[in-house]
Amino acid sequence: MSRSESRTFGELWISKGIRAGKLKKLAKVLKFLVVVPATIVANRYFTGSMANGLYAILNSGLPGDGLAHNITVLASTDTGADTPGSILFTGLDIDGKVITESIIPAQGSTVQGLKAFAKVTSMLQSLWGIVGGNDTIVIGFGELIGLPDYLAATSDALMVSIDTALVNAPTVTQDMTDLSKNTVLNVSGNGTKKLRVLYQV
Numbered sequence: 001m002s003r004s005e006s007r008t009f010g011e012l013w014i015s016k017g018i019r020a021g022k023l024k025k026l027a028k029v030l031k032f033l034v035v036v037p038a039t040i041v042a043n044r045y046f047t048g049s050m051a052n053g054l055y056a057i058l059n060s061g062l063p064g065d066g067l068a069h070n071i072t073v074l075a076s077t078d079t080g081a082d083t084p085g086s087i088l089f090t091g092l093d094i095d096g097k098v099i100t101e102s103i104i105p106a107q108g109s110t111v112q113g114l115k116a117f118a119k120v121t122s123m124l125q126s127l128w129g130i131v132g133g134n135d136t137i138v139i140g141f142g143e144l145i146g147l148p149d150y151l152a153a154t155s156d157a158l159m160v161s162i163d164t165a166l167v168n169a170p171t172v173t174q175d176m177t178d179l180s181k182n183t184v185l186n187v188s189g190n191g192t193k194k195l196r197v198l199y200q201v
Contacts (some may be wrong), residue, residue, distance in 0.1 A: 018125070023166035030158075037145055038065035039182075042074060045120055050075065050105070052085070052125050055180045061091060061120035068094040068116035068146030068180065071101065076136040078085035079109035091117040093198065094182040096144045097118040114173070115180040116146025144183040150175070150199045151182050159198040160184055173174070 044063060063069045071089055084105045093099045093116065101115045123139065151157065151174035160170035167187065170172045175181035186195050 068118040070143035070144035071113035075105035083129035090122040
């Protein structure tokens, strides 16, 4: 599929002005992430009938490009309004730390997870109840790409581009306690386009 490319680093020194006759400066590290995300695959991790219990994971739970992506869950619409229950996903973030996320499927639509998983290790369905025919559940990954660092603010993502096109008002999320929630949206990625993110930490 796709592959990650090099990351380069530098330092950005931001002047904070003069107070009491002293020049104060705040050191910020400027980082530049260059990767080639895989095309999203809706059924990368599972396709089959919805059922309570563990789902067998396809492709070793890996998106295939060495990056961390959000999880997507699609449930088909059957003849009755089933109780969707929830799926508890366990896996690893881009640093190899264990993370979890619970996603509630919605019949006839795709639900996007918010955390970036580098690997999915467990998918546990619970509290699903059948009313009509059996739902088909499809689990894959989406366009959110996990950043390798914590952002203090979304504005710390200074520039996002896909190939040579700058992204106007990019979708960025940040969290200072959960690395998997620091993400950028890779819009219209096709497995060959380079995603470039310039950010400061």
